[in-house]
Amino acid sequence: MRTIYSALFLLLTPFFVVRLCWRSRKLPAYRHRIAERFAVVPTPPKSQPCIWVHAASVGEFIAFKPIVDEMLSWGSHAVYITTMTPTGSARVVETYGERVGHSYVPYDIGFLISKFLHRVQPTLAIFVETELWPNTLYHCKKQGVITLLANGRLSEKSLRGYRRLSWLSRPMIASLSCSAIQYEADAQRFKTLGLNPETCLVSGSIKFDIELNMHTIESAKFLYSQIQQGLPRKIFVAGSTHKGEEEIILSAYRQIKMSFPSCLLIMVPRHPDRFSEVAALCESWGYKLARRSDQQAPVMETDVLLADTMGELLMLYGCSHVAFVGGSLIDRGGHNYLEAAAWGLPIISGPSTFNFAAISDMLEQANAMFIADSDKLIAAEVLKLFSNEELAKRKGLAGAKIVKQNRGAKAKLILLIKGLLNLQ
Structure with missing residues (x-):
């Protein structure tokens, strides 16, 4: 055969x-x-x-x-x-x-x-x-x-x-x-x-043995300080997004900005051949865009920082307050949730998690990850976490504990x- x-x-x-x-x-x-x-x-x-x-x-x-x-x-x-x-x-x-x-x-x-x-x-x-x-x-x-x-x-x-x-x-x-x-x-x-x-x-899973080296930590701190510019600014990262997900995230972001107008969205498409497509999509929504590949820090007027570079996702999680992990609002089974959890970030995912079923179950049961299947639910969870820093910290620490316990x-x-x- x-x-x-x-x-x-x-x-x-x-x-x-x-x-x-x-x-x-x-x-x-x-x-x-x-x-x-x-x-x-x-x-x-x-x-x-x-x-x-x-x-x-x-x-x-x-x-x-x-x-x-x-x-x-x-x-x-x-x-x-x-x-x-x-x-x-x-x-x-x-x-x-x-x-x-x-x-x-x-x-x-x-x-x-x-x-x-x-x-x-x-x-x-x-x-x-x-x-x-x-x-x-x-x-x-x-x-x-x-x-x-x-x-x-x-x-x-x-x-x-x-x-x-x-x-x-x-x-x-x-x-x-x-x-x-x-x-x-x-x-x-x-x-x-x-x-x-x-x-x-x-x-x-060897994914639990994730290492945050000093270069990654310092790079995240530096970008965070560039974004803040001395003023408190909330940062929402959408990592490893696929076609069909960015529209949902951008819609959720519009709702988030009604309560947190200075919030920055970091969009990280999964595949580099879609960078230009996603850039055009963000601009079509009327958002002021900065591209990471231009090596210019986002200014206060920047709405979306497009991560059109390779190998920076882990660092970008490290300079954010809340993370959405893509491949989960479409039938792709999700992506590596532990990259966000290792930083102590509260995580949002869509319902498709079959590629990381055991990991997503652990994070859900520990109340470290929230499942949302719509822009409204994503926006509501982000707003809840932005408004309640103690809740965000508890969820993030729960995820970090899962990572540590399973090394x-x-x-x-x-x-x-x-x-x-x-x-x-």
């Missing part, structure tokens, strides 16, 4: 390339380095054994970065990181430069994966969260590469999709050498798909990786 999948994938490959070119209209990086998607990739030095880490997007890379830092500190293995998106790729290059090998991951076609593995020659392949591909896992096993699913998660929605293709997904998941799954509920879902319970560790997955995962590499 995998042969049928491979044939279909091969037939559809021209359409995938056309799609990359289409997406490059807004983000030109999509049409660059297309050869890497056909396994024409840099060859890492052969002086050390290699660990291959696949983090599909920038979110997975950010979550796994502390583990990569630890692996590099060992000095025993080279690290090669693949991503699928230009934003993820840019973050890898910005973070590590030539300290790691890097390319886009090849399409999941047998001979391409075989060629990629021959060039990179990994000893261990680590797949972050749910980024699993049938031919990739098959050829890793065939070539004797140890495979690890790290920080694995599987929502009920994804489980239904895997079950519909069980003829393909079961052999793939069963072939994993080892797995570190976030929560017991995720582990049970994976086990129904053939995951070996004897090689499955329930580790918790430790990083240490478990590092021990597991060392064991797989016989480094203990």
Whole structure:
């Protein structure tokens, strides 16, 4: 049956390339380095054994970065990181430069994966969260590469999709050498798909091991002081927003400004190819806009600060009073709530949280996060928090406590990786 999948994938490959070119209209990086998607990739030095880490997007890379830092500190293995998106790729290059090998991951076609593995020659392949591909896992096993699913998660929605293709997904998941799954509920879902319970560790989520370094803290303080300009000004940040969400946030913001006219909205679109689109949308509402990429501080007359830069979301949460986390007013399952919680911010989310179900449940039960499905509810919650600083502080501290109480997955995962590499 995998042969049928491979044939279909091969037939559809021209359409995938056309799609990359289409997406490059807004983000030109999509049409660059297309050869890497056909396994024409840099060859890492052969002086050390290699660990291959696949983090599909920038979110997975950010979550796994502390583990990569630890692996590099060992000095025993080279690290090669693949991503699928230009934003993820840019973050890898910005973070590590030539300290790691890097390319886009090849399409999941047998001979391409075989060629990629021959060039990179990994000893261990680590797949972050749910980024699993049938031919990739098959050829890793065939070539004797140890495979690890790290920080694995599987929502009920994804489980239904895997079950519909069980003829393909079961052999793939069963072939994993080892797995570190976030929560017991995720582990049970994976086990129904053939995951070996004897090689499955329930580790918790490495997202709880988020680190606020001094540079991020100082950058947040500096921007906050620029925004305040010596006067008290409320700041509402909308992080990782998608198409269809910005309109709702802008409508809520209009209601908020009726009571807090000096309030600043920081809008952080999830995808860089939408920066100009969101800028035009904000201006169409009549708001005075400042763009972060212009490197100019917002003035008191600025209504919206558009974060049209990469890698600043965590810092921007740190200079705000209330956070909305996007991907939740549409059917995307939410984004990383812990980036806001780590700062002690009260959080607002839409109802779609399935990608962070366990985390969102913890935050809701601790009264650290409020679920709102409309502009009116979002505005009402922001106004309540702006008007009651003690309430906002309690909610924020509750979220920060959840983060602190659930740390430790990083240490478990590092021990597991060392064991797989016989480094203990």
